[in-house]
Amino acid sequence: MAEDQEPEAGQERPSRPSTAAARRERRGTARPAAREDAETKPAARGKSPAAKAKSDATPAADRKGRPTPARDRKESRGSIFGRFARFLREVVSELRKVIWPTRKQMLTYTAVVLVFVAFMVALVAGLDVALGKGVFWLFG
Numbered sequence: 001m002a003e004d005q006e007p008e009a010g011q012e013r014p015s016r017p018s019t020a021a022a023r024r025e026r027r028g029t030a031r032p033a034a035r036e037d038a039e040t041k042p043a044a045r046g047k048s049p050a051a052k053a054k055s056d057a058t059p060a061a062d063r064k065g066r067p068t069p070a071r072d073r074k075e076s077r078g079s080i081f082g083r084f085a086r087f088l089r090e091v092v093s094e095l096r097k098v099i100w101p102t103r104k105q106m107l108t109y110t111a112v113v114l115v116f117v118a119f120m121v122a123l124v125a126g127l128d129v130a131l132g133k134g135v136f137w138l139f140g
Helices: 020-027 049-063 080-097 103-139
Strands: none
Touching: none
16 A cells, blocks of 8 residues: 555554654655766766866866855844844744653653652762761771
């Protein structure tokens, strides 16, 4: 059964992917492999490797003396309100990417942290008492 077809009666739909990687894999939109030189440059087909290297080196030599575009232009920062609005939009977009824990996971994580903290408090308190008694025994 193809993914884009509706399931027939009695068949279950496949479960939804829970991770971003699984969704990308299901959609088939994972990053494409790099294209070959012959595909991107039709004029390079049929040339010898030395001719390809020479034709590729020429544009790089022309660009070498010029500064990069980031050094050329001065970007305006915009108003304080525009920057604040942009900041808030970016915060919201980043929070949408967060995988939030379920209630059950949150309770489990909280219990693990509380048990660990209680253990560490007991360990430090025990060492404190033991070292205190040792100092009093030694120096009286």
